[in-house]
Amino acid sequence: MKKTGRQIVTFDWAIKTILRDKANFDVLEGFLTALFGRAVVILDMLESESNRQDDRDKYNRVDLLAKTEDGERIIVEVQYLSEMAYLKRLTYGTAKTMVETLKLGEPYANLKKVYSISLLYFDVTEDGDDYIYHGKTEFTGLHTHHPVTLKKSLVGEPVRIGETNIFPEYYLIPLKRFTDVVRDDLDQWVYAFKNNEVLDEFTAPGIGALKEKFDYLRMDERERRRFDKHIDYVRSEWGMIEDARQDGLEVGLARGREEGLEEGLAKGREEERRILVKSLYDNGIAIETIATSVGLSEPAIRRLLDDMSDL
Template sequence: MTKKPGRQIITFDWAIKTVLRDKANFDVLEGFLTALFGRAITILDMLESESNQRDEADKYNRVDLLAKTGDDERIIVEVQYFSEMGYLRRLAYGTAKTIVENLKLGEPYENIGKVYSVSLLYFDISKDGDDYIYHGKTEFTGLHTHQPVTLKKSLIGDQVRINETNVFPEYYLIPLRAFPDMIRDELDQWVYAFKNNEVLDEFTAPGIGALKEKLDY
């Protein structure tokens, strides 16, 4: 791929501590999440939970967002970057705390929000290195049949969720160094920009223009 001149932007780890915490800049994360989830995402607010305040580093290394999809489903999205040490345990702890802290005392369990955890990582996570975006979710399979279970609608609820999955948290792990710098779709434009701190002039993904202007180096 022949690169045209691009615009240098600040690093994502710095952006999440500063400009991305401003509501005026939510359009940057909306564009990225829309490309990642494959459906329109609108950010409604930033959540300041106790888990954000418990650890001073985590407070600035992640942002918890209340958002809605194009079909008006309310979801909670965590966007974060963490160091390698204790990463998976911190990830599990963070999503559990987010669920608990966003269910008010006395509220029915039906009000538990679906949490999507998105991690931009500056370290490798796979021995194989065969991909640069990994998606994890909870699925139930028959112990004897080894076939996935189709849960009853009364268990899942009426809301149509992203990927039509259940209420359990989902995880998107994006080890940036594993990205081969080959642009195939709009999501790749975002991953390239986060990895290289640069937005190429030919990038046209929705919201990528806001990334170029608001995170200008």
């Protein structure tokens, strides 16, 4: 017998709309409390440069920056497509956020911890056996390999959530790896994010707010049309990018076979990237989105397109 539930809007749409309202902070608080294993109270939502309102904005990535009652920052990001140097971008984002917590002339003691949480619609590992991965900075003896607990005086003000150290922490959650087997409160949230559905049996703290406030059927007609249009854009863009990647991969492999292994693979990868860029551009994908997908800057994309137009 199929379990009954309620359809909800996608989390990226909620970040752009619903979660900007202070009255809806309880939804995010419920998820973070389940993830961190202790109560989290959101004081404010801060502006994020990738959070835009226009329906024509890129859909590959959207994120939200929350401030807790302790002044710590939590970046919650939804990422649909993998991109080159993705982890480097995550590192840059957390470092930039940490720096922005300090005003000019403030002591380092005022620096606040940052947590980065990524809800991902692609796999992130070669040999992973889980659907949530947690990374943080730890120190071990160079010779003994034993972990060491640093003096609390080196940290300064207590770190509230993880209670470890001031360094950023990362949570990567590849939703497709979740098997839909629900064992605890956190699994209920992951199930909802993956399937855009809250089952009637779910009882995790805060998930009732998710069910009510993300309810697709309660949206007015105008808002529902905007959401449906958003989903159409997402699916269309996903499809074009994946098709272009596959075409580029096939041509690149053929070039590699023709020219010898090492040199051929290098040229094959370059050919794959050129075909991918050209295909995406010809299909109307914005240069900004193309740059994110292939790991190049926007000027580099434009130069590549100019070079190809001269051929």
